[in-house]
Amino acid sequence: MKHAYKVLLVAAGSLICASTSWADTLPTHRIPAALAVEAVSETVAACAKQGYRETAVMLDADGAVIAALRGDGAGIHTLDSAHDKAYTAVSFKNDTLQLAERAKGENSIAPLAKLPHVMFFGGGVVIKLGDEVIGSIGASGAPGANLDDGCAHAGLEKIRDQLK
Secondary structure (H helix, E strand, O other): OHHHHHHHHHHHHHHHHHHOOOOOOOOOOOOOHHHHHHHHHHHHHHHHHOOOOOEEEEEEOOOOEEEEEEOOOOOOHHHHHHHHHHHHHHHHOOOHHHHHHHOOOOOOOHHHHHOOOOOOOOOEEEEEEOOEEEEEEEEEOOOOHHHHHHHHHHHHHHHHHHOO
């Protein structure tokens, strides 16, 4: 049995080497921390101008936090919900307002909301450079998902021209 396992590993390794050159790399783009801070600050500020106490979280393409800002007076729960909206947007490669619509009716994706950190409510905005997903912004705290979505979009618009 031990010998068969070694043979399987060698065979799998050979297939991987044959299909991929070790010199090849995957091209990726990263959002600099300074831009992430600008975006979450603008997200919170856009909602504050409307009287909403907002939290914003920006994630990279892998779902790791780059920046988070809990606005003045924002509820403690908004940290988790802003993160989960951003996580949902980046992992599904789509804005959560659109995903919330897909969670309704026939062929619903609603059962996927049982997965950790998945939240089908507006306020999660995916960030793309061309077709490549490079991150997301999640916003929470406004009295409505569409309002959170608008604030997250304001944060993205603040930095969109600087993304490369």
